[in-house]
Amino acid sequence: MTKAVFYHAGCPICVDAEQVVLEYLDNSKISTEIVHLGTERNRIEEAERVGIKSVPALVIEGDIYHINYGASLEDVKKG
Amino acid sequence: MTKAVFYHAGCPICVDAEQVVLEYLDNSKISTEIVHLGTERNRIEEAERVGIKSVPALVIEGDIYHINYGASLEDVKKG
Numbered sequence A, B: 001m002t003k004a005v006f007y008h009a010g011c012p013i014c015v016d017a018e019q020v021v022l023e024y025l026d027n028s029k030i031s032t033e034i035v036h037l038g039t040e041r042n043r044i045e046e047a048e049r050v051g052i053k054s055v056p057a058l059v060i061e062g063d064i065y066h067i068n069y070g071a072s073l074e075d076v077k078k079g
Helices: A012-024 A041-050 A073-078 B012-024 B041-050 B073-078
Strands: A002-008 A030-036 A054-060 A063-072 B002-008 B030-036 B054-060 B063-072
Touching (some): A002 A012, A012 A054, A012 B063, A054 A073, A063 B012, B012 B030, B012 B054, B012 B063, B041 B054, B041 B073, B054 B073, B063 B073
Parallel strands (some): B002 B030
Antiparallel strands (some): A002 A054, A054 A063, B002 B054, B054 B063
């Protein structure tokens, strides 16, 4: 099964996008891990490494889909 | 059933995102209409009216999810 990772930081745009991801992605084809970079700060480096520039972002099969624009990763790092 | 509209303009980023949308959205919960603004130019005005700024973009329940950044709607209008 394909694994998706949804990175967010708890911003309003992130929360809206998370609802859509959880509601409408096909669970029979794809499993989705939700990563809150505001609380799981030890994963910020991982997010940078895969190429994420801003949140919310959805990573599927190595491709990154930045969704709208909630916050830059630089802002997330500042906390 | 929820109706989603995926607007794109045939750009490489658009095509990648279209594949993900078609492959992983749950067809039992959501039906997706694909609109190619490069060929269906009469729908550019509709896209602007709903608030789309760039393509690819996914509209679900009135919320717009701009995905990455392929082309601005201004560029699409220039054709």
